[in-house]
Amino acid sequence: MRVANDIIGKEVLDSSATVIGKVKDMEVNLGTKKIEAIVINKGSFSESIGISKEENVIPYEMVKQIGDKILLKEHIDEPGLETQDLGL
Numbered sequence: 001m002r003v004a005n006d007i008i009g010k011e012v013l014d015s016s017a018t019v020i021g022k023v024k025d026m027e028v029n030l031g032t033k034k035i036e037a038i039v040i041n042k043g044s045f046s047e048s049i050g051i052s053k054e055e056n057v058i059p060y061e062m063v064k065q066i067g068d069k070i071l072l073k074e075h076i077d078e079p080g081l082e083t084q085d086l087g088l
Contacts, residue, residue, distance in 0.1 A: 003035070004028075007066065012040050012058070015074035023070065024055060035060045038070070 010023050021040035029036050042054040064073040 007035075007038065007070070010066070010068070010070050012038070012070045012072065014072050015064075017071075019069075020072075021056070027057070038063070 004026055007026060008023050011019050012021050012023060014020050021042045023038050024041045025039040026035055027037040037057050037059050040056050040058060062072045063070060065071040
């Protein structure tokens with residue numbers, strides 16, 4: 001999947017432009033062929049050498065912009081769920 005190759009490995013920034021990790025994988029709905037979530041490794045030395053087991057699943061609705069890096073929104077489009085609720 002070409003889109004996966006473009007997204008996997010990109011740095012993910014929270015709404016205050018702090019790097020929170022890199023995209024490790026994606027969850028895709030095969031029926032609709034739409035991205036449902038991105039899976040990120042939390043940024044650390046162990047992640048850079050491939051031994052980190054810490055990851056977060058970020059709903060795609062949290063993605064504000066994809067470019068050289070992925071920028072997240074401050075709030076998801078549902079009331080009550082903020083970035084801090086996702087453990088970021």
